[in-house]
Amino acid sequence: MAEPPMLQVEDLNVLYGDYQVLWDVSMSVGQKEIVAVLGPNGSGKSTVLKAIMGLAPVRSGKILFEGQDLTRVPTHEMVAMGISMVLERRRLFGQMTVRENLLLGAYHRSVNKDTRSRLEWVESLFPILAERRDQIAGKMSGGEQQMVAIARSLMSRPRLLLMDEPYLGLAPRVVKQIAGIIRRVNEEGIAVVFNEQNVKLSFGLSDRGYLLEGGRMVLSGTGEEMINSDVISRVYLGV
Ligand SMILES: Nc1ncnc2c1ncn2[C@@H]1O[C@H](COP(=O)(O)OP(=O)(O)OP(=O)(O)O)[C@@H](O)[C@H]1O
Numbered sequence: 536m537a538e539p540p541m542l543q544v545e546d547l548n549v550l551y552g553d554y555q556v557l558w559d560v561s562m563s564v565g566q567k568e569i570v571a572v573l574g575p576n577g578s579g580k581s582t583v584l585k586a587i588m589g590l591a592p593v594r595s596g597k598i599l600f601e602g603q604d605l606t607r608v609p610t611h612e613m614v615a616m617g618i619s620m621v622l623e624r625r626r627l628f629g630q631m632t633v634r635e636n637l638l639l640g641a642y643h644r645s646v647n648k649d650t651r652s653r654l655e656w657v658e659s660l661f662p663i664l665a666e667r668r669d670q671i672a673g674k675m676s677g678g679e680q681q682m683v684a685i686a687r688s689l690m691s692r693p694r695l696l697l698m699d700e701p702y703l704g705l706a707p708r709v710v711k712q713i714a715g716i717i718r719r720v721n722e723e724g725i726a727v728v729f730n731e732q733n734v735k736l737s738f739g740l741s742d743r744g745y746l747l748e749g750g751r752m753v754l755s756g757t758g759e760e761m762i763n764s765d766v767i768s769r770v771y772l773g774v
Pocket residue numbers: 551554556574575576577578579580581582583732
């Protein structure tokens with residue numbers, strides 16, 4: 536029998552007040568997979584990730600992580616369960632150093648042995664952040680800040696990492712660098728879900744993908760199936 540998915544979203548409906556943003560959205564993420572959620576501006580991509588993390592008003596539907604229903608679990612408990620999120624536009628503490636930002640991502644507040652070993656692991660993945668540990672985060676380039684944000688999310692040692700528009704506002708060269716980092720993170724055995732508006736950037740990297748249109752999942756498939764799909768051409772012709 537096939538391995539059950541790590542994350543399963545079933546018939547998710549999200550409303551901001553009376554305004555329905557997601558309609559019966561279903562998707563799944565397998566262990567150690569990279570999954571992309573593609574969609575035009577305002578289609579609800581960020582809301583899908585926020586809803587998984589308990590940061591959007593879920594009206595109905597199920598979100599199962601390793602079989603456990605997340606819809607009533609507070610966000611900080613999800614972090615302890617092994618889920619972490621890199622928020623859009625990075626949301627760093629600009630006046631603090633790189634190292635201080637990383638420590639804020641640790642699950643334990645005091646610097647104990649466990650935190651130290653997480654820091655060593657994260658700094659081994661991002662040697663540049665070890666070199667720049669005393670630099671003020673707000674003074675770094677956009678790409679470097681995105682690295683700090685990803686590194687900070689890894690400090691809780693997640694098994695599933697959600698990334699809200701990881702390439703937003705970055706130059707093509709830096710996008711390549713961040714894509715390399717996502718791959719590297721995935722090689723550590725961490726499943727990654729990210730959203731993106733650009734077809735090539737989405738499916739070049741992912742094992743599988745989904746397309747959202749007007750708050751509904753209208754297509755799913757492997758990267759190649761998605762890139763060659765008529766539906767993608769139709770949705771994107773108007774963009
Ligand atoms: N806190 C909120 N309150 C009310 N409406 C919201 C809120 N957050 C998002 N929306 C609306 O929900 C819809 C989907 O937004 P969402 O940010 O999920 O889309 P997106 O596909 O990620 O778009 P973008 O690429 O522009 O970030 C939009 O119409 C947006 O205006």
